[in-house]
Amino acid sequence: MPLQNRVQPTGEIIAHPARGQFMGNRGILHDSDQRLGKARWRHKAWVTCVLSFKGRHRALMRPHNYTELFFLDEAVAFAAGHRPCGECRRADYNQFRAAAEVTTPIAAYDAILHAQRAVPRRYEQVRYTADIAELPDGVFIxxxxxxAHLLWEDKMLPYTPSGYGQPIHRPxxxxxxxxxxAPMVQVLQAGYKVQVAQP
Known part of the structure; x- marks a missing residue:
C-alpha cells in the first residue's frame, strides 16, 4: 500500500504508487504508524532533493525522522513551493539564488516564500490570478x-500523479x-529552467 507522501501541484499530499523524480522535506509530518497528521510543514525551509546522493539510503517515514515527500518533477515541486536543496543540488541551488537575486542567507528568502505559498494554521496553498500571457513556462495553473495544468511552450499539459496527459492549446x-x-514565478521569469518530466 503506497504511503501518503506524493505532493501535488495543488499542494495536496496523497498516497500514490508512481515514483517521482525528486524528493522533498518539510520536517516531521507523520506518526509512528506512517500516517500524516493535520500539519503540512514544521519549518519554512522547503527543499527539493535528488533521489540519489553519495550512496545515502533512507527507510521512508521512520519514527522521529523527517517525512520524505516526492514530486513528479521540479515544476510540481515549484508549484508546491519547494526550492532546490543547497547540498545535493548545489549547482541548481546557486542558479536559483542568482535568479531570485538572493544575496542574504537563504532563510530570509524562505520566510518571504513561505508567506506567499501557504496559509498559516489552515495548511492551504496560496493561489492568485494572472494573465496567462504573462506567465513563463514551468508554471502550474x-x-x-x-x-492542474503545466504551461509549457504553446501548450498546457494536464497533470496526473503518473505524468502528463495529452497537451492542449494554450490560450x-x-x-x-x-x-x-509568485516568488517562484519570478525565478522562472528570470531564466531558471525547471526540470520537467517528459511531456
Missing part, C-alpha cells in the same frame, strides 16, 4: 475545469488561477 490571453507561488 488551474484550468476552467479545476484541474494567448485570459485570466487564470495560478498555483505556482
Amino acid at each position: 488551474l484550468s476552467e475545469t479545476g484541474a 494567448a490571453r485570459g485570466t487564470v488561477t495560478v498555483l505556482t507561488p
Whole structure:
C-alpha cells in the first residue's frame, strides 16, 4: 500500500504508487504508524532533493525522522513551493539564488516564500490570478475545469500523479488561477529552467 507522501501541484499530499523524480522535506509530518497528521510543514525551509546522493539510503517515514515527500518533477515541486536543496543540488541551488537575486542567507528568502505559498494554521496553498500571457513556462495553473495544468511552450499539459496527459492549446490571453507561488514565478521569469518530466 503506497504511503501518503506524493505532493501535488495543488499542494495536496496523497498516497500514490508512481515514483517521482525528486524528493522533498518539510520536517516531521507523520506518526509512528506512517500516517500524516493535520500539519503540512514544521519549518519554512522547503527543499527539493535528488533521489540519489553519495550512496545515502533512507527507510521512508521512520519514527522521529523527517517525512520524505516526492514530486513528479521540479515544476510540481515549484508549484508546491519547494526550492532546490543547497547540498545535493548545489549547482541548481546557486542558479536559483542568482535568479531570485538572493544575496542574504537563504532563510530570509524562505520566510518571504513561505508567506506567499501557504496559509498559516489552515495548511492551504496560496493561489492568485494572472494573465496567462504573462506567465513563463514551468508554471502550474488551474484550468476552467479545476484541474492542474503545466504551461509549457504553446501548450498546457494536464497533470496526473503518473505524468502528463495529452497537451492542449494554450490560450494567448485570459485570466487564470495560478498555483505556482509568485516568488517562484519570478525565478522562472528570470531564466531558471525547471526540470520537467517528459511531456
